Amino acid sequence: MLNNDAPSLDHLGWIGPDLAAGAAAWERLGFTLSRTSPQMGFTGPDGALEPWASANRCAVFEQGYLELIGIIAPERFNPWTAYLVRGAGAHIAAFRVDEADVAYPPLADRVDGFDPPVQRRRMAPLGLHEDGGEAEMRFRNIFSQDDQWPEGRYIVIEHQTPDILWQPDLLVHANGAKALVEAIFAAPDPGPTRDRLARLANRPAVETQDGWRIDTDGGALTIMTLAALDARFPGVEAPARPAVIGAVVGVEDFGAARAFMTAHEIELESSSDGLEFTAGPDAAGGIIAFKQL
Numbered sequence: 099m100l101n102n103d104a105p106s107l108d109h110l111g112w113i114g115p116d117l118a119a120g121a122a123a124w125e126r127l128g129f130t131l132s133r134t135s136p137q138m139g140f141t142g143p144d145g146a147l148e149p150w151a152s153a154n155r156c157a158v159f160e161q162g163y164l165e166l167i168g169i170i171a172p173e174r175f176n177p178w179t180a181y182l183v184r185g186a187g188a189h190i191a192a193f194r195v196d197e198a199d200v201a202y203p204p205l206a207d208r209v210d211g212f213d214p215p216v217q218r219r220r221m222a223p224l225g226l227h228e229d230g231g232e233a234e235m236r237f238r239n240i241f242s243q244d245d246q247w248p249e250g251r252y253i254v255i256e257h258q259t260p261d262i263l264w265q266p267d268l269l270v271h272a273n274g275a276k277a278l279v280e281a282i283f284a285a286p287d288p289g290p291t292r293d294r295l296a297r298l299a300n301r302p303a304v305e306t307q308d309g310w311r312i313d314t315d316g317g318a319l320t321i322m323t324l325a326a327l328d329a330r331f332p333g334v335e336a337p338a339r340p341a342v343i344g345a346v347v348g349v350e351d352f353g354a355a356r357a358f359m360t361a362h363e364i365e366l367e368s369s370s371d372g373l374e375f376t377a378g379p380d381a382a383g384g385i386i387a388f389k390q391l
Contacts, residue, residue: 100196103204104300105254106316109156109163110281110345111190112382113181117168120186120382121155124166126362127376127386128273128355129157132265133223133230136170139177140216147219151176158268162278162316164345165190166382180244181251187383188342189250191281193298194316198238198256205254209297211246212254215239222262235262249283249291250342252298272358274350276391280318284327285340292321308371330370331385334377344385346373352390 100106114120121131136153140146151174157164167178167190176182181189195201198215205212215238222235236259242252257263285291292310296303299319303310308330309322324336327343337343349355356374359366366374366388375387 100194101315102195102197102201104314105193105195105201105205105298106314107162107278107281107319108192108194108255108257108316109165109190109278110188110342111154111165111167111192111251112187112384113167113178113189114186114382115169115182117153117155117166117170120166120168123380123382124157124164126359126364126380128271128358128362129164129275130226130268130271131155131157131166132268133226133228134170135220135222135235137167138220139175139218148175150174152178156263156268157271157275158264159271159275159277159347160269161276163263164278164347164386185383187381188344188385190253191250191283191342192253192255193314194255194257196256198240198254201254201256202240204300205240205298208300209294211243212240212252213243215256216241224262224265226267233259233262235259247294249285249340254298273355273388274352275347275355276350277348278317278345279348279389279391280320280346281342282320282322282344282346282385282387283341284322284324284337284343286324286338288321288323288340291340295319295321331367331375331377331387332370333367334385342384344375344377344381344387346387346389348389348391350391352388355388
């Protein structure tokens with residue numbers, strides 16, 4: 099049973115202008131991606147649920163996943179315009195609960211800036227082949243208010259059809275990915291980000307040499323100063339504002355993962371704590387780091 103009082107890290111979402119280019123980058127990293135799934139949502143306060151300009155593809159792990167969002171129909175309503183202006187990369191942090199309607203009242207009591215739960219759904223492809231068919235995927239989501247959460251979009255999510263997302267074929271990755279183990283945040287002044295995330299997760303923020311760490315049932319949240327970010331991930335461009343900046347993915351065999359990426363012309367860099375990572379275009383923006391499990 100998931101904890102409604104202490105949401106766990108569920109997934110991180112990347113947003114970019116070109117879904118195909120982002121997907122090609124992630125496939126070079128060794129991720130198996132779900133087939134393209136157009137996104138749906140409400141187009142205004144009184145609008146109907148209808149297709150958006152965007153679609154997603156996901157790298158799904160035994161624990162958590164990474165979501166890649168890109169534009170496929172620019173003539174339609176685009177809810178991600180403000181994030182695209184910031185540049186391609188990680189802009190979404192999602193947390194999982196068992197029941198959104200049960201989780202919302204205590205969440206709203208301890209932290210400001212979340213709207214009540216709303217129902218969302220879309221048709222999701224089944225399997226890796228075009229003839230695999232599709233099924234309706236349903237969520238009940240609690241969305242953050244953008245003016246209250248400068249790091250990006252936060253979602254507290256109830257997965258109502260998890261079997262449609264966690265399909266067996268999608269869990270096998272050439273890089274051996276098994277889990278989303280850490281979400282990385284950075285800010286010029288990280289204190290407010292730390293405090294908001296601690297209230298959201300309902301877990302303590304523990305000081306570390308890199309900043310602060312909040313452990314959830316689905317992985318850790320690391321909140322870093324810009325100096326600590328530069329020391330840990332040399333050469334990564336520091337954000338000008340509080341940001342979701344990257345993910346650490348646990349892999350089964352790092353030697354095999356490195357060999358696959360090297361064969362696909364990915365040059366990994368070393369972090370100060372023993373991870374290897376890529377950033378920028380090879381990660382579709384932001385940072386994707388890898389850790390031996």
